[in-house]
Amino acid sequence: MRCAAERMETQTERPARIRFKGVGMSTSNGNIMAPQPSGPPHRVRMTLFVAGEERNSQAARTNLARICESHLSGRADVEIVDVLQDHRKALEWRVLLTPALLIFNADRPTRVTGTLQEAERVLSAINRDYAGSAA
Amino acid sequence: MQLPRVATGNPGLDEVLFGGLPKGRTTLFSGGPGCGKSILGLEFLVRGALAGHPGILVPFEEHIDAVRANALTLGWDLAALEKQNLIMLVDAHVDHEMVLSGNFDLHGLLGIIDGAARFLKAERLVLDAIDVLLRYFNDAAREREQFFFLNDWLLNRKLTTVLTVKRSDFGNGSGRYEFLDYLADCVVHLDQRVNQQVTTRRLRVVKYRGSNYGRNEYPYVTAPGGITVIPISGAELRHKPLGNPFTSGQPQLDEMLGGGYPQNSCILIAGASGTGKTTLVSLFARTACERGERVLFVGFEESAEALTGAMLSSGTDLRPALKAGTLRPLTSMPEAMGIEEHLVRVAKAIEEFGPHHVVLDAMSAVRRMGSDRAAFDFMVRLVGLCREHGITLLFTNQTKGNEQMGEIAGEETSSLVDTILSLRYIEVGSETNRTIGVVKSRGMSHSNQLREFRITDNGVELAEVYSGEGGVLTGAARQEQEARDAAERRRTTAVVEAKRSEIQRRKAELEAETARLSAAVEQAEIELTQLEIERNKLREDQDTRYAMRGGKNGDADGATREDSL
Numbered sequence: 001m002r003c004a005a006e007r008m009e010t011q012t013e014r015p016a017r018i019r020f021k022g023v024g025m026s027t028s029n030g031n032i033m034a035p036q037p038s039g040p041p042h043r044v045r046m047t048l049f050v051a052g053e054e055r056n057s058q059a060a061r062t063n064l065a066r067i068c069e070s071h072l073s074g075r076a077d078v079e080i081v082d083v084l085q086d087h088r089k090a091l092e093w094r095v096l097l098t099p100a101l102l103i104f105n106a107d108r109p110t111r112v113t114g115t116l117q118e119a120e121r122v123l124s125a126i127n128r129d130y131a132g133s134a135a
Numbered sequence: 136m137q138l139p140r141v142a143t144g145n146p147g148l149d150e151v152l153f154g155g156l157p158k159g160r161t162t163l164f165s166g167g168p169g170c171g172k173s174i175l176g177l178e179f180l181v182r183g184a185l186a187g188h189p190g191i192l193v194p195f196e197e198h199i200d201a202v203r204a205n206a207l208t209l210g211w212d213l214a215a216l217e218k219q220n221l222i223m224l225v226d227a228h229v230d231h232e233m234v235l236s237g238n239f240d241l242h243g244l245l246g247i248i249d250g251a252a253r254f255l256k257a258e259r260l261v262l263d264a265i266d267v268l269l270r271y272f273n274d275a276a277r278e279r280e281q282f283f284f285l286n287d288w289l290l291n292r293k294l295t296t297v298l299t300v301k302r303s304d305f306g307n308g309s310g311r312y313e314f315l316d317y318l319a320d321c322v323v324h325l326d327q328r329v330n331q332q333v334t335t336r337r338l339r340v341v342k343y344r345g346s347n348y349g350r351n352e353y354p355y356v357t358a359p360g361g362i363t364v365i366p367i368s369g370a371e372l373r374h375k376p377l378g379n380p381f382t383s384g385q386p387q388l389d390e391m392l393g394g395g396y397p398q399n400s401c402i403l404i405a406g407a408s409g410t411g412k413t414t415l416v417s418l419f420a421r422t423a424c425e426r427g428e429r430v431l432f433v434g435f436e437e438s439a440e441a442l443t444g445a446m447l448s449s450g451t452d453l454r455p456a457l458k459a460g461t462l463r464p465l466t467s468m469p470e471a472m473g474i475e476e477h478l479v480r481v482a483k484a485i486e487e488f489g490p491h492h493v494v495l496d497a498m499s500a501v502r503r504m505g506s507d508r509a510a511f512d513f514m515v516r517l518v519g520l521c522r523e524h525g526i527t528l529l530f531t532n533q534t535k536g537n538e539q540m541g542e543i544a545g546e547e548t549s550s551l552v553d554t555i556l557s558l559r560y561i562e563v564g565s566e567t568n569r570t571i572g573v574v575k576s577r578g579m580s581h582s583n584q585l586r587e588f589r590i591t592d593n594g595v596e597l598a599e600v601y602s603g604e605g606g607v608l609t610g611a612a613r614q615e616q617e618a619r620d621a622a623e624r625r626r627t628t629a630v631v632e633a634k635r636s637e638i639q640r641r642k643a644e645l646e647a648e649t650a651r652l653s654a655a656v657e658q659a660e661i662e663l664t665q666l667e668i669e670r671n672k673l674r675e676d677q678d679t680r681y682a683m684r685g686g687k688n689g690d691a692d693g694a695t696r697e698d699s700l
Contacts, residue, residue: 049243051240051242051243051245051246052242054240054242056237056238056239056240057242059237059238060237063237083242083243083246083247084242084246084249087246087247087249087250087251088250090243090246090247090250091225091226091247091250091251094226094227094228094229094230095243095247096227096229096241096243096244096247096268097239097240097241097243097244097268097271098239098240098241098242098243098246099239100233100239100243110232110233110234111230111232111233111234112233112234112235112236113233113234113235113236113239113271114235114236114237114238114239115236115237115238115239116236116237117236117237117238118236118237121234121236122234122236124234125234
């Protein structure tokens with residue numbers, strides 16, 4: 001059940017930068033707030049499951065890029081999986097509802113389902129995840 | 136034009152659905168918790184898989200390990216089918232701790248189903264507890280929109296799909312998932328209800344777009360091997376005609392019945408408690424078993440041991456038949472389960488054992504399965520089952536007293552049976568005796584007379600009853616009457632004898648008189664002869680004297696002499 005974590009390991013010691021696989025991602029344009037100290041100090045590994053160019057999935061990509069840029073600058077590794085292309089991965093992680101963000105690092109991944117439009121919710125999930133892994 | 140159908144592989148359900156589920160369409164199984172909708176969905180996949188049609192199961196509520204374990208208890212080895220790529224279980228158990236942020240949709244699920252369907256070349260899909268997934272949309276409009284979307288996608292994909300949904304709000308129109316009924320092409324409601332403390336289960340096809348289907352409520356049960364639906368439709372057409380009669384085990388009763396109980400007929404023996412109903416059916420069972428025929432004894436009143444013991448006292452020994460295996464008891468408490476489970480037990484036993492005859496004791500106990508209606512349902516289906524298999528069915532019904540015809544059989548049941556025997560008590564003087572009569576016997580010439588029915592240590596005896604001016608008499612009264620009759624007979628005989636001897640006596644007198652008279656006549660004749668001799672002698676003397684006087688005036692003298700004599 002933890003197969004995806006292996007793929008993430010290679011990225012652990014890389015320099016801080018956002019990595020998006022599969023689908024290209026445009027950076028945020030509207031949010032020019034200064035980076036906030038709300039993200040965890042360590043690197044964050046995440047997988048975003050999307051369904052092609054479907055509306056909610058596009059919104060999630062945009063929102064996640066913005067959150068990474070403004071709160072996790074340089075500390076996030078993000079893999080993007082298109083469930084319409086790679087159903088096995090969706091099956092493996094039981095991704096029925098899309099878009100969905102899986103945050104790895106703790107014993108159990110935390111899941112955020114939706115377009116990720118509320119940055120605070122996503123960040124609090126990342127922090128909870130960190131708290132979980134520290135415990 | 137009828138839609139093409141996909142057989143579910145469940146014989147009863149397929150019969151109710153007139154062949155199966157609509158091919159490439161969506162069918163909804165809905166019902167309350169524990170009604171068996173998931174099992175029915177699973178059965179659709181398993182039976183399909185066993186017939187070589189791959190399918191996908193997506194359980195939203197249960198873990199797939201639990202699904203596998205549950206399936207095993209029903210006798211289905213999912214792991215083996217998974218290995219052969221005939222079934223795929225999609226772990227769709229929703230992560231309850233997930234955080235929701237913004238809008239989302241079902242594309243993940245569709246991507247998974249699409250990929251799995253391609254891999255398996257699947258034709259069948261079951262989405263178990265779709266309501267669990269839809270609930271995450273937490274808004275009626277969004278739920279509806281997502282379901283529309285899902286349904287469209289499934290139709291395009293041409294998968295024959297079963298959705299199960301939890302609900303218990305049939306008919307009142309207020310259900311959250313009522314809209315599913317409108318969208319699906321075929322809707323089956325499963326209903327589990329408790330009627331007088333007995334759980335009964337009913338299945339009903341609510342709609343089947345563009346197609347006909349069985350419109351009644353059908354009882355069903357969950358048991359190893361899956362759900363058994365008990366359809367009633369069309370059963371009449373497969374009924375076999377009545378065959379030759381089998382002996383009842385009592386020659387005089389056979390005579391009353393016009394030969395016995397006809398093969399493939401349904402015989403009801405009704406009577407109050409203790410009138411000898413069980414004795415009669417046991418007698419039949421023993422006799423049939425002695426001929427080597429198989430008898431299934433469905434008992435709701437007592438255990439097989441208790442029955443065997445009780446029957447011994449009336450000279451009916453069922454033990455050899457039990458030992459030989461020709462008599463199979465199937466006993467249970469009526470309250471133990473709903474009618475559908477009782478029915479399925481009997482149906483399975485009939486299938487396995489292949490009996491020539493079924494004996495059921497007693498229909499009155501069947502009422503304890505829930506209601507009169509339940510008892511009727513049970514009997515209708517049992518009678519149908521027996522007729523289909525060419526089985527003679529004998530059943531007893533306990534009436535409360537000497538009741539009217541309608542009550543003997545239960546209003547509706549009487550039309551089902553071919554023969555009704557009525558056992559009654561008759562109180563005469565200070566004792567109670569039993570009578571037996573044939574109330575009805577379809578297609579047989581039977582006696583319309585009552586007989587006295589006696590249960591002795593040596594078995595059952597039937598006696599001619601006294602039927603005279605005083606009506607039917609039994610027991611001591613009958614014996615008294617018989618004594619009176621005998622006395623009368625004796626008296627009559629004596630009178631005849633007396634008359635006969637009188638005649639003889641008179642004949643003798645007549646003969647004696649005749650003898651006496653003829654003797655007198657003889658005597659007179661003798662005397663006459665004597666007198667004639669004397670007269671002749673006298674005449675000779677006169678003639679001699681006349682001749683001596685010269686023979687004058689001989690003629691005149693002679694005439695005068697003649698006159699003077």
